[in-house]
Amino acid sequence: MTTIKKYQPRILIVDDEPTNLRVLRQILQNDYALSFARSGKGALALIDKEMPDLILLDIMMPEMTGLEVCQQLKARSDTSHIPIIFVTALQDPDDEARGFDIGAVDYIIKPIVPSTVLARVKTHISLVKADELRATHIDLIERLGRAAEYKDNETGLHVQRMSRYAKIIALGYGFDESTANELMMAAPMHDIGKIGIADKILLKPDKLTLEEFSEMKTHTLIGAEILANSTSRLIQLAHTVALTHHEKWDGTGYPNGLKGDEIPLAGRIVAIADIFDALTSARPYKEAWPVEEAIEFINEQSGKHIDPALPPILIEHLPDILKVKQAFSD
Secondary structure, three states, X not given: OOOOOOOOOEEEEEOOOXXXXXXXXXXXXXXXXXXXXXXXXXXXXXXXXXXXXEEEEEOOOOOOOHHHHHHHHHHXXXXXXXXXXXXEOOOOHHHHHHHHHOOOOEEEEOOOOHHHHHHHHHHHHHHHHHHHHHHHHHHHHHHHHHHHHHOOOOOHHHHHHHHHHHHHHHHHHOOOHHHHHHHHHHHHHOOHHHHXXXXXXXXXXXXXXXXXXXXXXXXXXXXXXXXXXXXXXXXXXXXXXXXXXXXXXXXXXOOOOOOHHHOOHHHHHHHHHHHHHHHHOOEOOEOOOOHHHHHHHHHHOEOOOEOOOHHHHHHHOHHHHHHHHHHOOO
């Protein structure tokens, strides 16, 4: 029977002294896939062939120092993410500070202590895995949001535009960068509940009957059910957005008829971002509205459908929003 080989993170060890390479190999070989280079140029050549998950890099090497190697790697978009741990006999605080300034994540001081090497490497490999998991998480959320759009008369680019609009508006409202990013990542799930709506309603080219519209409105509840009870902060935010982005400031929205500040701020921001993109995008049943007309309509809905604090922010940051609109045009 064929067995699946356990994945081992790859570590590139760079040192001009063979003895140091042998010591590090002995310490790490049982848990990691290892590559070796005895010079900075050799390290760069190896990286071009196979990307490591982490680099252990000597500083004092002839021709090209470890600091120079680090600078080159951090300047490249395809390698800037790789964590670099300097392994060095230098103990001057100024040298250490310079290494951190150019992008190193840690230092291991020679002579090498096996337990220190194992602990530092394990920590930074864990951080790499966490970053990869988060990136996968975000990618999956956006793809699921796009999946919902495939059942509708909209396109996958809609969720990319409106989620970025939401981030811009959130920053303008006063969110910090991290919280605004979380809203951008959660926003693509706003209409995930449309997966549960019958195609004959979702794709109907004519005006919906009252009965059909009542069923259409349940997509907020379906989306909330799909996203309910998660321990993920991001999915919890997506749950809030899915449930509340059709509530209206004056209390006439759905599904719960929330009014004013009863509506979570995330839902209010996604609502105006969604409305702006819907108005300014062409659909099989309508032409795209000119931006000026869309802004006029949004101002008319201020205090009715839309939180009155948000239209001025959208208008103030309209140049940035229009850049997104152009970058992700259908």
